[in-house]
Amino acid sequence: MNQNSFNPHARWDRFEPDKTGFNPDRLEERIDVLVFFKHAKIYPKSFTWNNKEYPVEKITYNWQERFGQALINYFSVLSAGQMYQISFNNSTFRWQIDKLIQ
């Protein structure tokens, strides 16, 4: 196998996020999540954000990213017509809502 010719981890997407006020692209708020584990995969079923429960109707995509020792599992989910990005940190066992997908 030859992976020397291309390094997929050479990042180029650094940018300065807007940190003022409500930013739907950067919520990063803790949520409670009801999940279903099957064949070593995680399927969020519903999540509670600001005391409101959001049933997950569809998981459209999921992916992972490593931050130091932590592995973050990301999910893009559909609930009541709105798309959300939520994530699970396997190091801190914390679920959070990352952003509203517009």
Place this chain on the structure above:
Amino acid sequence: MILHVDMDAFFASIEQTINPRLKGKPLIVGSRGNKMHTVVCAASYEAKALGIHSGIPSREAFARCPNLEFVSADQSKYIWTSEQIFQLLKGFNLPLNYASIDEFQMDLASCPNPVSLGKEVKEQIYANFNITASVGIARSWLLAKLASKLNKPSGLTEINDSNFEQVLRQTPLDKLCGMGGKNGQIFMAQGLQTCWDLYLNLPQFFEASPFFSNENPGKSNEKPKSVSHSYTLPKNEINPQVIRAWIRLLSEMVAVRLRQQNLVSATVHLWLNGPEIGNFGAQKTQQAQTSDGFEIYQRALKIMAKSGLKNPRIRLIGVTCSNLSWATYQPLLSEEIRREGLIKALDRINNRFGERAIYPAVTFLTH
């Protein structure tokens, strides 16, 4: 035979899968959050139909299509998907080359039915990721890559002895990999308009393999001519600390890639762009070769200091290392040995725990 897999509008397709509202709409993925001050990294096929393609300024894209959908790039999902596709293709147990984030090459020497394998590759990618790929099959990597581009999206094209001449006659020269820029212009100025014209004059070009050796598939034998990284800042930057931080970060990124390929460089090239200075570029060659990010950074700073630039506003920064050789030098001085040990330790930490596990503190100013 080589099978070339080229993902269709890779980043845009992933974003359309994540957010079904974007399916069927003209969409661009930009490299930064501010949608009017970035460049197009990827365009959906609906956007491509409007003449929008990667590399153009987003402002120009919006001028062509005011209703364009915009998503700022999130590289983690593209990297993960790319690596998962690579793992999926490894399952076919054929020599495999990771050509770029959205391109993969397989050597089909031991495969009896390349076309059915190509179909299976496409089907498995779609079943797992809900995105499409185009597959090209031909006797060399260059022709396979060309074949993959002929029937996009979701195409499967084989260039074989029966259609070789026809395909090359119908394909303009600038569609061929490596012929899009100055090379293509030089050949076209000499009257070569199609790939067939090139084949008649330079048949060995279609058999040569700079990235994926036909004789030794799966191994890259030739070293690159240069390694570089550049970045366009969100706005004109005048703070020298931030500019230096970016030069350091780009130097480290270049150095990591040099070390991954066991290369050292003698020439460091710094290039800048800004409203007062326009395009500035200068290089310095030293006898001592290096793959140390800090050393490359120091040399880049010396180039900047000698240039006489007086605190200009900077928009684009690039660092290139060229004059490359294979790393064979063994450090003798105790300070060199200590430095090499430190770099190896940092590389091991980043390889094990992820790219940003440990990094020079000064580069934090780039966030």
